[in-house]
Amino acid sequence: MLKAKIDADVFKESIDVISALVTECRVHTENDGILTRAVDTANVAMVALGLDKSAFSSYEASPDQIGLDINKMKNIIGMMSKGEPLTLDLPEGEKKLKLSFGGYRYSITLLDVNTIRKDPNPPNIELPGKAVLSGEDLNSAIKAAAVISDKVALGIDPDTEIFYMEAEGDTDHIKLEIGSGDLRSLTPVKVRSLFSLDYLKDMGRVMGRADEVEIQLGNDHPVKFAFDIANGRGHVEYLLAPRIEAD
Amino acid sequence: MLCAECKGRKGLCGLVRCPVISRFQAQVKARQGGRSYMGGAPSVFVGSYNYPQVSGGPLMTGEPDSPTEWVAHGYGIEEIVGIRARTIRGNSQIRQIRDGIEEIAISSRPLDVEVHFERPVSFNLTFNDIVAPVGLRGEIKKMDVIDNPRVERAVDRIVSDTDLPATAAASALHRSEVDVHQITQLLTAGLLGKRRRIVPTRWAITAVDDTISKALRKEISRHPPLEEIQIFHATLHGNQICCLLLPGAWKFEMIEIWRENSLWSQGTETIIVDGEGATKSGYSPLAGAYYSARLAVTEYLSRIRRSAQVLIIRQVGNDYWAPLGTWVVREATRQALSTPPVICESVETGINAASGMLGSSRWRHHSRLIPEIMSQRSLFDF
Numbered sequence: 001m002l003k004a005k006i007d008a009d010v011f012k013e014s015i016d017v018i019s020a021l022v023t024e025c026r027v028h029t030e031n032d033g034i035l036t037r038a039v040d041t042a043n044v045a046m047v048a049l050g051l052d053k054s055a056f057s058s059y060e061a062s063p064d065q066i067g068l069d070i071n072k073m074k075n076i077i078g079m080m081s082k083g084e085p086l087t088l089d090l091p092e093g094e095k096k097l098k099l100s101f102g103g104y105r106y107s108i109t110l111l112d113v114n115t116i117r118k119d120p121n122p123p124n125i126e127l128p129g130k131a132v133l134s135g136e137d138l139n140s141a142i143k144a145a146a147v148i149s150d151k152v153a154l155g156i157d158p159d160t161e162i163f164y165m166e167a168e169g170d171t172d173h174i175k176l177e178i179g180s181g182d183l184r185s186l187t188p189v190k191v192r193s194l195f196s197l198d199y200l201k202d203m204g205r206v207m208g209r210a211d212e213v214e215i216q217l218g219n220d221h222p223v224k225f226a227f228d229i230a231n232g233r234g235h236v237e238y239l240l241a242p243r244i245e246a247d
Numbered sequence: 248m249l250c251a252e253c254k255g256r257k258g259l260c261g262l263v264r265c266p267v268i269s270r271f272q273a274q275v276k277a278r279q280g281g282r283s284y285m286g287g288a289p290s291v292f293v294g295s296y297n298y299p300q301v302s303g304g305p306l307m308t309g310e311p312d313s314p315t316e317w318v319a320h321g322y323g324i325e326e327i328v329g330i331r332a333r334t335i336r337g338n339s340q341i342r343q344i345r346d347g348i349e350e351i352a353i354s355s356r357p358l359d360v361e362v363h364f365e366r367p368v369s370f371n372l373t374f375n376d377i378v379a380p381v382g383l384r385g386e387i388k389k390m391d392v393i394d395n396p397r398v399e400r401a402v403d404r405i406v407s408d409t410d411l412p413a414t415a416a417a418s419a420l421h422r423s424e425v426d427v428h429q430i431t432q433l434l435t436a437g438l439l440g441k442r443r444r445i446v447p448t449r450w451a452i453t454a455v456d457d458t459i460s461k462a463l464r465k466e467i468s469r470h471p472p473l474e475e476i477q478i479f480h481a482t483l484h485g486n487q488i489c490c491l492l493l494p495g496a497w498k499f500e501m502i503e504i505w506r507e508n509s510l511w512s513q514g515t516e517t518i519i520v521d522g523e524g525a526t527k528s529g530y531s532p533l534a535g536a537y538y539s540a541r542l543a544v545t546e547y548l549s550r551i552r553r554s555a556q557v558l559i560i561r562q563v564g565n566d567y568w569a570p571l572g573t574w575v576v577r578e579a580t581r582q583a584l585s586t587p588p589v590i591c592e593s594v595e596t597g598i599n600a601a602s603g604m605l606g607s608s609r610w611r612h613h614s615r616l617i618p619e620i621m622s623q624r625s626l627f628d629f
Contacts, residue, residue: 023468
């Protein structure tokens with residue numbers, strides 16, 4: 001059962017977070033908010049999104065799972081205007097989610113949760129390097145690297161206390177260093193890993209809207225991006241597996 | 248490089264007539280035709296010249312006309328060129344013969360026509376990269392269809408639906424197992440979509456390949472990944488096709504190798520590459536062949552209900568001496584995928600097996616997909 005009212009922008013932002021990686025997912029409705037965790041088909045990237053009860057203007061739910069077609073949702077929210085309240089209503093045992101905003105009344109058939117991949121277990125990893133910077137800076141860095149190559153190295157240099165990004169194309173090279181002036185915080189440990197820009201570009205578009213993003217890095221290990229949405233009442237974590245170049 | 252990308256269609260070298268095609272045309276002997284024709288007209292052809300004021304008409308021959316039939320009969324490249332050299336392409340302003348054109352396109356069997364030409368038909372065998380060649384050409388003075396079309400039920404249903412967009416119509420026809428050749432015929436004759444237009448045949452061929460494979464690609468993205476690495480191989484008319492399917496989300500890459508002394512290589516071996524992820528922007532430098540190969544492989548994946556990362560290598564030798572059209576690539580890839588696959592343990596053995604089939608590994612460095620697959624780790628490796 002789910003009965004909730006939410007600001008259209010917050011809902012849209014949440015859908016965008018998920019749609020960067022998957023086209024469908026299981027959403028868990030809990031007493032104190034909603035949760036989702038999904039991994040892309042190739043098992044390379046994972047998204048975890050939690051939206052607290054307080055992010056809704058009214059919220060009432062019993063623990064359940066619903067299967068959401070994210071692509072369909074994306075097309076529907078395209079119709080919503082800014083700041084409009086959106087009402088979600090799913091009566092107990094029903095298979096259709098009622099969605100209403102403005103004058104529109106949608107009835108959306110949900111996906112059978114059994115056809116959607118089970119929630120992945122996050123890998124148990126230690127990521128010692130940490131840097132915090134603005135989402136906008138991060139997104140610009142990703143976009144700049146994408147012009148040159150299809151992969152990018154992210155790393156921290158503890159001696160100069162900088163977070164850097166380096167991309168090597170067939171013929172071109174780009175390096176961007178972000179020092180203490182633009183970093184909100186840094187844990188100076190020597191780390192460096194290589195990532196596919198295909199994934200980073202999609203994540204970057206979403207992270208660009210965040211005020212600050214915490215990046216956790218290791219050596220040839222996945223990267224974790226953590227940031228808040230909905231004025232701190234929602235939290236997102238992206239996890240991306242590295243590329244490892246054989247010699 | 249220039250020739251392999253241009254394939255005589257763009258004039259990239261700056262010459263008025265493509266020297267490769269001209270040289271080839273000179274080898275084919277001219278033949279004299281009559282002033283009228285009575286017999287079968289299995290399909291229609293619309294030229295792209297002077298678009299949107301295009302002209303076109305029926306293709307007239309008593310012999311098999313569609314690529315699937317040629318493959319089924321096992322015709323060689325000489326026989327196909329022979330059939331096409333004897334085929335007459337009737338030409339006229341479309342609006343004068345539009346009703347007849349529609350009847351021919353919609354019918355699942357050749358219709359008998361009676362055509363009178365302005366002048367005796369002239370011999371001018373033309374080739375290009377997408378459309379199968381045609382030899383004789385005559386300006387139509389008067390055309391009568393003297394037969395009734397036989398229309399398949401699925402075709403009838405979709406052609407009568409004027410609220411169905413052309414993309415959905417093409418996919419629906421394909422799902423009803425209507426041959427791609429016939430879907431192309433319907434599109435070119437302006438029988439699909441909401442705002443119906445006559446479409447030049449070479450554009451229609453690629454449009455149909457692209458539209459259907461895009462829809463299939465979307466369907467495939469919902470399927471679970473393939474369990475093993477599979478390799479397929481086939482050769483048709485001097486076109487060697489090697490398909491490497493690897494577990495993962497949909498990705499597609501095609502590599503074309505024009506061996507030295509093949510049609511478009513100009514003496515040295517030429518290799519061109521193109522690929523895509525979930526979406527593709529812009530027209531492929533590999534032209535129609537890219538979309539034809541993609542159609543064949545998406546058909547296979549949707550049949551086995553799996554998603555995969557696909558690498559297709561097309562190697563063309565000098566026994567492909569006349570460009571026959573992109574259907575060669577589509578049928579060769581379909582043929583490869585209908586054989587039992589070779590299963591490989593690792594990506595590396597897969598690559599070696601493919602190189603073994605092609606007799607060379609020079610393509611490997613051109614691939615962007617291979618290094619990506621080899622270096623990308625999964626989250627569950629940690």
